[in-house]
Amino acid sequence: MHIESPFQWRGTINVPSNESAIEQPLPSLIQLPESLNEDIRMILNKVLSGERISTEEGVILHDKCDLPTLSNVANFLKQNRYGNSVFYNRNLHVNQTNVCVLACKFCAFRRGLKASDAYSLSVQDYLDRIAPFSEIITEVHTVGGLHPEWNIEYYEGLFSAFKNQYPNICLKALTAVEIKHLAEVSNLTISETISRLHNAGLNSIPGGGAEILVDEIRDIICRGKESSDEYIEIHKTAHQLNIPTNCTMLFGTVETTLHRMIHLDKLRKLQDETNGFQCFVPYPYLPDASRLPEAQLATSNEILRMISISRIMLDNIPHIKAYRMNIGDHISALALLSGADDIDGTVSHEEIMHLAGSDAPLDHLDIDLATLIESVGGIAVERNTDYTQFRNFRRQNPPDNNGLPMISI
């Protein structure tokens, strides 16, 4: 069934003529190296002529194409769409609880209900966490564990208190597995659960929990979590309810390249149907305090390869994010030359990746992000949560969250 979607991405190439805020230099033409293997050349020529490539072709590119060529092609596609613009937002991560009934092997964050360092924020604690940042952020990102005692009423109370206190801040919250858990605990359908959360103040849904969308891999790394079909179904339901979502991939555990390409293919098939994904966020497994000794551990080369191939395979998902909380500032900067057009924002507080080994700085202001973006020739463009408003970073941008006086592109 084809779903008429409200999420028609309005390409950033067509900038309204009365706005000079977004600069869009045309990309220079790309020349493939003479020495390129014929199979790889054929696949890249397909990519450059706008044709979709198959999962098998994705595997060949991922495994056999040299990184500079792969990354140049991905960067060319990114430039074609957005020029030198790189998007970021001013956000804050707040985890409502680390208590979780599951125990995914890669997870260093979850705690049992009775653990000495388990926490569950009260509504007031949650609001207090946001208060110091409330004048300078436009989004709160909230995900956490699957709390055995919190049901839909708890989240409705939390979200409506949030919206009451911070009506100008967007709420991006709850991964697919949290929504599934909440539906089960509250004896509701997925659609009822998302609708009630939305009515209480939920604006968009993050992509976490996708891991690898192949059940035999999920069975090893996150047994008990939602199945790949359920992940797709939950996001599809959100899209049908006009709620935009992101999608992710956790790579570098026990999967093969083919599993990664199957994952990308499942996402782009749903996107063909609903057009509700805004952003894809690929990030590698981090090993500290987790329980996967058999994991592969991605190198920098592999991280940049994954970001490049994501831009190439996901021809219908507009944004590819460099998730600096996971890959750090240095690789994020290189990712912006390998097809990523978006970088996770000011963040201010983050636990999940830092408990697993990340040392990405948390104290970035938008000026630090702009400096990082400019260091690789990018133009820093602030966006809102659902990528409908944008403004170029100016060193004198006022730190307000009362709606960005921006343009639609």
Ligand code: SF4
């Ligand atoms: S990844 Fe999420 S669902 Fe899995 S154990 Fe950690 S908090 Fe729980």
